[in-house]
Every structure is written in structure tokens, then in C-alpha cells.
Amino acid sequence: MQWTDELVEWIHLYTKDLYKWALHKTSDKMLSEDLVQDTFLTAAEYLHKFERKSQPKTWLMAILKNKIADYYKETIHQRSQKYVSIDFLESFFNERAHWRKESAPQNWDCESENLLDNPLFTQQIEVCLQKLPAQFGACIRLKFLEEKKSKDICQDLAISATNYWQLLHRAKLHLRSCIENNWFKKQGAR
Amino acid sequence: MKKIFLSCQKASELIEKKINFELSTVEGMQLSLHKLLCDACQRYEKQSLLLEKWIINKEKKAEDSALQITEKEIDELKEKILKSEK
Missing domain, CATH: 1.20.140.160 (PhyR, sigma-like (SL) domain)
Structure with a gap:
């Protein structure tokens, strides 16, 4: 996949803040890297739906937050009986x-x-x-x-x-x- | 008939129910009675609320995180993302 110029710019501008936030919320470096990467991939997929009413960073943070929540939900379900x-x-x-x-x-x-x-x-x-x-x-x-x-x-x-x-x-x-x-x-x- | 006096396990569970949802009238009375006679569960409730307060405080303070990030890590992550494929 080719990243659009806009996304390349966002990757350079926002990776640090997204990563810092993910790390703060999860305390797991490997996981945070994956979540940030996933966030940009999802952003690329749904870019046409981004209405540009909010700042790109706000939009990316919202995607990341959902990814973190999904990760926790999965973890809870994996051993829900235990x-x-x-x-x-x-x-x-x-x-x-x-x-x-x-x-x-x-x-x-x-x-x-x-x-x-x-x-x-x-x-x-x-x-x-x-x-x-x-x-x-x-x-x-x-x-x-x-x-x-x-x-x-x-x-x-x-x-x-x-x-x-x-x-x-x-x-x-x-x-x-x-x-x-x-x-x-x-x-x-x- | 339901037992009037709760065990500590049940009482501490009800404390979490109280914090996150709400108790029925009977549960509220059972818990109050239990706490009247049980110092440990009184402390549990106080401390459970403190833990919540401390976690909320911690969540706000990104700069106190025990994990440090280097610029090199960030650059490597950017590279990795730019090279990734759908």
C-alpha cells in the first residue's frame, strides 16, 4: 500500500504523541507500537469518512482509544471463566x-x-x-x-x-x- | 430465608457493586450492618475508593510514567509504520 502524502505527514507529526499515550494507558511498548501502527492503517482505510470537522490528531486519538478498549475487551474475554x-x-x-x-x-x-x-x-x-x-x-x-x-x-x-x-x-x-x-x-x- | 449477616467476601463484593452500580434496599441494610461490626470491611471500602482516586490521578499524569521513550524508538516506529502494508 502507498501512504498518501497527507498520511505520511500525519505519521511524522503524530506518531510520538499517539505512542506516548498508548504506552501511558497500557504500559507495554510492543503492544503500544502495534496499536499505533494499527491506528494509522485504520485511518488509511477510513480516510474518506473523516469529515475534517475535527483535528486529524483528535480523530487519530479516537481511533487509538477504540483500539486500546478493544484490546482490553478481548483480554477480559479470553479467560472470562477463570x-x-x-x-x-x-x-x-x-x-x-x-x-x-x-x-x-x-x-x-x-x-x-x-x-x-x-x-x-x-x-x-x-x-x-x-x-x-x-x-x-x-x-x-x-x-x-x-x-x-x-x-x-x-x-x-x-x-x-x-x-x-x-x-x-x-x-x-x-x-x-x-x-x-x-x-x-x-x-x-x- | 436470606442470611442477615453477610460474610466478608459477600460484603466486599457488595462494596464494589455499590461503587459501580447501586445496592437494593436490603443489600444496603445488610452491608451497613456488616460494616458496623467489621473493621476490615470498613477499611476495604475506604481503600477501594482511594484506589479509584489514585488510578484516576495516575491516568492524568503521563509524565510520571515509569517507562521512558527515546527519540530513536519513535523514529524506528515511524519507519516501521511507513513500511507496513494493509
Whole structure:
């Protein structure tokens, strides 16, 4: 395929911003490269439909956002049965479904420093998100990718509301304990 | 008859339901009662909301990303895209 002059110009102008954004949303370089490449291929295919009411960059970003969302949806579906696995919950709850002593949420000291402005803390959240089992990570990232109502996300995913909040619950259990163990329990040591 | 007192697993699930959807009147009462007697689930709710706030904050701050990008990578990616075929 020959790229049109216009597309060549866009590739030179916008690849960096698209890639940076994809990387910020996915934390995966290989994946981000593929998504940006895909974005331009889709743009080439639908260029005749681009009405030029918006900036090319805005249009390309919208295509990229859809690609990222599609990727997460696929990831969630690949192992959609696994998240209800009982084994998984056993590490958090005992046979009476109450918190295990070692998994029960502890007090977090959020007062002694401004966490929102601490880049190290932000990075720790990122690291914990990356450590999540794939379908949990995808679920959390999809939730915060678009300002969409949960009801609409369920519809997009074609899963029931119950499955969706249970999935988020499993994801949060992991994320919560990762932050607790790697940040709050180490607070004294820093 | 439904059990009045929830397990922590069920209570923490309902907390996620509450955050993302809404609870029925009965569920709301069950959860309130449970939290009254369970410190761990009280903390879970507080922390779950904090996690949401922190993730939203992180999503806004591209510059704090742990992954750095070089100009060379960008140039290579441009080349790759220009060479790609449909």
C-alpha cells in the first residue's frame, strides 16, 4: 500500500504523541507500537469518512482509544471463566468466607505525606497494575480508560452486571494487597 | 430465608457493586450492618475508593510514567509504520 502524502505527514507529526499515550494507558511498548501502527492503517482505510470537522490528531486519538478498549475487551474475554475460580478467593478468605488474618485490610497511613503528588507512589500503583493477572488488569484499565457508565461497559463486554462487579472485586483484592504490601507496610522503612 | 449477616467476601463484593452500580434496599441494610461490626470491611471500602482516586490521578499524569521513550524508538516506529502494508 502507498501512504498518501497527507498520511505520511500525519505519521511524522503524530506518531510520538499517539505512542506516548498508548504506552501511558497500557504500559507495554510492543503492544503500544502495534496499536499505533494499527491506528494509522485504520485511518488509511477510513480516510474518506473523516469529515475534517475535527483535528486529524483528535480523530487519530479516537481511533487509538477504540483500539486500546478493544484490546482490553478481548483480554477480559479470553479467560472470562477463570475469575470466578474459588481457589483464587481462598488466599483472601477462609472457609467461612471471612478475611484471613494475613489478608484482612490493615490501616493505611495516608496522612503523613501527599501521596497524589508523589511520583514514586504513582509508579508503585503502575507496577501493581502491571502485576495483576491479565484479565483483572484489563478490567481495571478499561474502567478508567473511558468515562463510561458501568452499565454501558457491561453492554460493550456482553457480560452481566454481577460478573462485572465480581471481576472488579477480584482485581481490587489483588491491587489493594499489592499496594499495602509494597507501600504502606514499607512506610516505616523508607 | 436470606442470611442477615453477610460474610466478608459477600460484603466486599457488595462494596464494589455499590461503587459501580447501586445496592437494593436490603443489600444496603445488610452491608451497613456488616460494616458496623467489621473493621476490615470498613477499611476495604475506604481503600477501594482511594484506589479509584489514585488510578484516576495516575491516568492524568503521563509524565510520571515509569517507562521512558527515546527519540530513536519513535523514529524506528515511524519507519516501521511507513513500511507496513494493509
